[in-house]
Amino acid sequence: NAGVTQTPKFQVLKTGQSMTLQCAQDMNHNSMYWYRQDPGMGLRLIYYSASEGTTDKGEVPNGYNVSRLNKREFSLRLESAAPSQTSVYFCASSGGLPHNQPQHFGDGTRLSIL
Amino acid sequence: RKEVEQDPGPFNVPEGATVAFNCTYSNSASQSFFWYRQDCRKEPKLLMSVYSSGNEDGRFTAQLNRASQYISLLIRDSKLSDSATYLCVVSADRGSTLGRLYFGRGTQLTVWP
Numbered sequence: 001n002a003g004v005t006q007t008p009k010f011q012v013l014k015t016g017q018s019m020t021l022q023c024a025q026d027m028n029h030n031s032m033y034w035y036r037q038d039p040g041m042g043l044r045l046i047y048y049s050a051s052e053g054t055t056d057k058g059e060v061p062n063g064y065n066v067s068r069l070n071k072r073e074f075s076l077r078l079e080s081a082a083p084s085q086t087s088v089y090f091c092a093s094s095g096g097l098p099h100n101q102p103q104h105f106g107d108g109t110r111l112s113i114l
Numbered sequence: 115r116k117e118v119e120q121d122p123g124p125f126n127v128p129e130g131a132t133v134a135f136n137c138t139y140s141n142s143a144s145q146s147f148f149w150y151r152q153d154c155r156k157e158p159k160l161l162m163s164v165y166s167s168g169n170e171d172g173r174f175t176a177q178l179n180r181a182s183q184y185i186s187l188l189i190r191d192s193k194l195s196d197s198a199t200y201l202c203v204v205s206a207d208r209g210s211t212l213g214r215l216y217f218g219r220g221t222q223l224t225v226w227p
Contacts, residue, residue, distance in 0.1 A: 041219070042217055
């Protein structure tokens with residue numbers, strides 16, 4: 001089982017460039033999430049989608065946009081990359097409400113912005 | 115106040131030792147609780163859910179104290195492979211944050227031979 005698949009795994013960008021991080025899950029989960037993880041900061045929620053057709057801001061949404069393309073796919077876009085967005089990005093999915101089920105993570109995208 | 119607070123450690127213990135991690139949470143309405151482990155430069159993985167009555171999975175025991183808003187994880191007979199960061203995770207169960215989970219910053223464990 002693939003679970004949660006993220007692409008790309010690594011990316012280097014120049015300041016001001018744009019890119020889209022892709023995430024797909026094959027577990028028929030309703031909810032999907034994007035996090036970033038920086039040293040000493042723990043996981044911080046960027047955006048999430050509780051169900052297909054809805055998206056909501058998390059703790060650190062500035063500089064990002066998301067699209068819930070269908071039930072399987074949830075993409076994260078950086079319109080104009082900044083060095084402060086250098087981080088490891090994790091996508092996750094869960095069965096969602098009403099039981100607040102655990103989240104399953106992809107193996108991450110390591111993004112460096114020069 | 116942070117939603118989830120954990121002692122960051124590090125905890126350095128010899129093989130075979132028993133070690134306990136604690137975590138406190140601020141939202142009394144939270145209904146779901148989990149422990150995750152995260153290896154260096156890897157994704158977080160679910161270790162176990164935490165139930166009100168306490169639960170055990172092999173060498174791992176999790177307990178919940180709702181009155182004190184406190185969660186614990188006990189690891190018995192530590193193995194080298196237990197070396198990782200352990201994340202305490204609590205659900206958000208009110209208003210606009212329904213469906214979210216809050217992650218602690220993690221407690222780092224190193225088991226030495």
